[in-house]
Amino acid sequence: MTDARAATIEDVARHAGVSRAAVSKVIRNAYGVSPAMRERVTAAIEALDYRPRVAARAMRGSSFTLGIELPHIGNPFFTKIVAGATAALQGTGYQLIIAPADENGDEGIRALGALADRQVDGIIAISPLVSTDWLERLGARMPVVMIGRHDRSEHYDTVTGDDASGTRLAMAHLFELGHRRIAHLTRSEDVTEPGSGTPHAIRLEEYLAAMRAAGLEDEIRVVRTGMTEDAARLDTLALFDDDRPTAIFAGNDELALGALRAVGEAGLTSADVSVVGYDDVDMASHPAISLTTIDQSGVEMGDRAIRLLLERIRDARTEPTHFSVTPVLKPRTSTRAVRAG
Amino acid sequence: MTDARAATIEDVARHAGVSRAAVSKVIRNAYGVSPAMRERVTAAIEALDYRPRVAARAMRGSSFTLGIELPHIGNPFFTKIVAGATAALQGTGYQLIIAPADENGDEGIRALGALADRQVDGIIAISPLVSTDWLERLGARMPVVMIGRHDRSEHYDTVTGDDASGTRLAMAHLFELGHRRIAHLTRSEDVTEPGSGTPHAIRLEEYLAAMRAAGLEDEIRVVRTGMTEDAARLDTLALFDDDRPTAIFAGNDELALGALRAVGEAGLTSADVSVVGYDDVDMASHPAISLTTIDQSGVEMGDRAIRLLLERIRDARTEPTHFSVTPVLKPRTSTRAVRAG
DNA sequence: CACTTGGCGTAGACCGATTTACGTCACAGC
DNA sequence: GCTGTGACGTAAATCGGTCTACGCCAAGTG
Incomplete structure (x- = not known):
């Protein structure tokens, strides 16, 4: 309120009776500083409560x-x-x-x-x-x-x-539990464009490959949804309307939590619809949630x-x-x- | 890789055949720019894909x-x-x-x-x-x-x-449900220092006041824990060892989720121990969690x-x-x- | 003794923008 | 015709650091 502006390197230099360059050297721990000077400059910095402006440093240095x-x-x-x-x-x-x-x-x-x-x-x-x-x-x-x-x-x-092998882990787990009608809950097309190399694209491709390899081409079902848990919840609810799958492999935990929410809201349990997620978010291990997922x-x-x-x-x-x-x-x-x- | 550095205001000025100041004016939408010049400068900016360096701007402006x-x-x-x-x-x-x-x-x-x-x-x-x-x-x-x-x-x-009235809402809710042995799960002393005015301090003070006002001074029980859900889980589990409360009012939802986790891990349900949180985090409304809380x-x-x-x-x-x-x-x-x- | 060498410090250019102060020009008013 | 005025541009100072180039001095070296 009173004195306004903060100290600059100039102020420090004056206060210590040295040049600006000298102060700069001390700050950066650069070569060519005597112990005596370092001492004086450090004291001045301390006294004036000096802090270098990052914007100024960035102009030449980093x-x-x-x-x-x-x-x-x-x-x-x-x-x-x-x-x-x-x-x-x-x-x-x-x-x-x-x-x-x-x-x-x-x-x-x-x-x-x-x-x-x-x-x-x-x-x-x-x-x-x-x-x-x-x-x-x-x-x-x-x-x-x-x-x-x-x-x-x-x-x-x-x-x-390694999204490919992660997806294979998830699918193998579901197959082992006897699931055949497995839907994949994923995001919109832009994030899953084939060949784009995004995680969601690879998880989708690998889901398709796993289903085909298991001879379940006819059971393939890809559900598109938004980015949020709530979008996943709504689209999962819609999915239940006709011909419910026995398992859902979700593109990530956030979507999986939305699916789980839908399962609950529809009055179902994991005995009716199993859900697998991806990421192993903290909440996944919560006993009330207990979401099977892939930890990466x-x-x-x-x-x-x-x-x-x-x-x-x-x-x-x-x-x-x-x-x-x-x-x-x-x-x-x-x-x-x-x-x- | 090839041409290296990005364009500066100088480059734009040269390209448009005007002064640096003129370019600056156009960028900032300042006074004193003819439509013709604005046109030329804008084109040059476009052509060179120019973007002002924030560090340089910050040195004088904002x-x-x-x-x-x-x-x-x-x-x-x-x-x-x-x-x-x-x-x-x-x-x-x-x-x-x-x-x-x-x-x-x-x-x-x-x-x-x-x-x-x-x-x-x-x-x-x-x-x-x-x-x-x-x-x-x-x-x-x-x-x-x-x-x-x-x-x-x-x-x-x-x-x-309004942390005071929020806490009163939570406590009134618990009293209404018949709870008397209500513990308060809060953070360490530094965040709840009396008179400091932090949310956790006020929630603690108001919890104490509510208990006293209800004539439950003897039932007051303040449990200190860390900042994370996991710390809350562990300290809640420890709390169950001796003389379990029937309800826990947690300082925020993250702690409440940890308490809920402990309830689950101890093989109990909300019929044994009720939990109230604070914040109404997204996860609180999840059907598997369904945490009573204060929305702010x-x-x-x-x-x-x-x-x-x-x-x-x-x-x-x-x-x-x-x-x-x-x-x-x-x-x-x-x-x-x-x-x- | 002259000459290098290394240690320490400084002056001043420089980074890329903004901002101030000023110059020029066209036009209106008297 | 002279002057005042507003619109439009520009040159140059400025922000607060870093970095380069150089100067000075004391200690070695041949």
């Missing part, structure tokens, strides 16, 4: 900021990724900022662009809807790690779960993404690296053997 | 970035707030960035400092652990809106739920916080404003009448 773009912040799997990322960042001097995209496809590009405009030193992207071309160009400009995408680029790293360790993915990013930034690595997490089946009570008869 | 600090990103109530905030920001030209704090008290200050260093135009803070003094100083420097805090400052706005509309809080912030930024408002959301009881099946006998 911003010490990493950005992560999140579509749909409500998905608890993404928050696991963020948790892993923040943990990996402890003590590195880098700050993570999250740009929420929400909504539709263009929002992802908007959020990524916003991060780039803010001169972050590196970006973690999750949005599967952004085109490879666009990402490729972004990756040429700055370090980028893409989570959950199976295309392999020259210019960015990827961290993925979001925390490890976030951790890994940060490590790869830091390698690119600090060690100036440029050859692309691809890391894959092995999925694990978590059988719980939302799946049961199909009713005899 | 960054068009708003920051929100989130402790513990895993709490789904906070994601509701973010959802409300992003929605309110649509089309304003401002970008929201989230600084995750996680962990303990100091992390909140670290995250807020990081946002300030990044020259955001305004900050929404949720961390209840930061001292009023510190926030006061921050608020003197830049627009700040504090969510969920009942102290009234000269220098920042607040958006709160996180979405509206996020929306409101953004509006207040934009008022301070654009209209240069300086008198502090305080907005309160009225809580609503959502009775569900996690609470039942106490067993006769």
Whole structure:
């Protein structure tokens, strides 16, 4: 209120009786600083409560900021990724900022662009809807790690779960329980475009392949829904109207929870309709829910993404690296053997 | 890969055959631009795919970035707030960035400092652990809106739920169902310090007041736990060991879900132990969970916080404003009448 | 003794935008 | 014809850091 503006490097320099460059050196721990000067400067910084403006630093140097773009912040799997990322960042001097995209496809590009405009030193992207071309160009400009995408680029790293084998685990589990009429609950076409390499696309393809391999081509049933639990709930309810399946393989846990909600609302239980999800969100293990799902360790993915990013930034690595997490089946009570008869 | 660096305002100016200042004017929609020039400059921007560097803008003007600090990103109530905030920001030209704090008290200050260093135009803070003094100083420097805090400052706005009346709703509901032995599950002392005005402090105080007013002083039982669902689960299980309460009023839904988990794991049901939460997180309404809770509309809080912030930024408002959301009881099946006998 | 060498510090260019101060031009009014 | 005025542009200062190039000095070296 009173004195207004915060101290600048100039103020610190004057206060310590040295040059701006000297202060800068001390801050950056650069070469060519005597212990005596370091002492004086540190004291001045302390005294004036000085904090370097990131915007000014970013103009020539780096911003010490990493950005992560999140579509749909409500998905608890993404928050696991963020948790892993923040943990990996402890003590590195880098700050993570999250740009929420929400909504539709263009929002992802908007959020990524916003991060780039803010001169972050590196970006973690999750949005599967952004085109490879666009990402490729972004990756040429700055370090980028893409989570959950199976295309392999020259210019960015990827961290993925093995969605194909994860889906096979889920399907094998259902087959073992005797299910034949298995529906797949997935998102809209744009996220499952064949060959696009998005997780949902691969899970869909692998579902189809598993059904065909089991000779169940006629039982194939793909249900499209939105991004939220509530959309999944409504579309699952509609699915029950005609010719109910005995099991539902959902594209992720959020959709699976919606399906489970529908099962409950329709007065059914897992004895009538089994549900398998994907991600092993925290809530899945809750005893009241007990959702069978595929664990792909979001925390490890976030951790890994940060490590790869830091390698690119600090060690100036440029050859692309691809890391894959092995999925694990978590059988719980939302799946049961199909009713005899 | 080839041409490297992105276009600057200088490039655009050269391409359009005008001065840098002219381009700047066009971008900012400032006064003194002929239609002809606007046309030429716009074309050049288009052609070069120019995007202004935020860091450079921030050095003199504003960054068009708003920051929100989130402790513990895993709490789904906070994601509701973010959802409300992003929605309110649509089309304003401002970008929201989230600084995750996680962990303990100091992390909140670290995250807020990081946002300030990044020259955001305004900050929404949720961390209840930061001292009023510190926030006061921050608020003197830049627009700040504090969510969920009942102290009234000269220098920042607040958006709160009416925690006192919300707690009264919850307790009245339990009394009505015949409960007398009601425990309160809350966080550690630092978040519930009497007089600090944090939501958890007020809920605790109001719980104590309600118990005393009902003549149940002897039944008061305050259980401390951590921040996560899992901590709540463990401490609730421990609580069951000796002399089980018939109802638990939890400080928020995340803790309530942990308590519910414990109830399930102990082989009990809501007929044995009723549970009330606070926040009305999405999962609370899931039929398998069906948690009785207090709705305080996180979405509206996020929306409101953004509006207040934009008022301070654009209209240069300086008198502090305080907005309160009225809580609503959502009775569900996690609470039942106490067993006769 | 002249000459390198390494340690320490400074001056000043630079990053890419905004903003201020000022110049020019056309036109209206007297 | 002279002057005042508003519209439109531009040059240059500025924001707060980083980084390069260079200067100075004391200690080795041949």
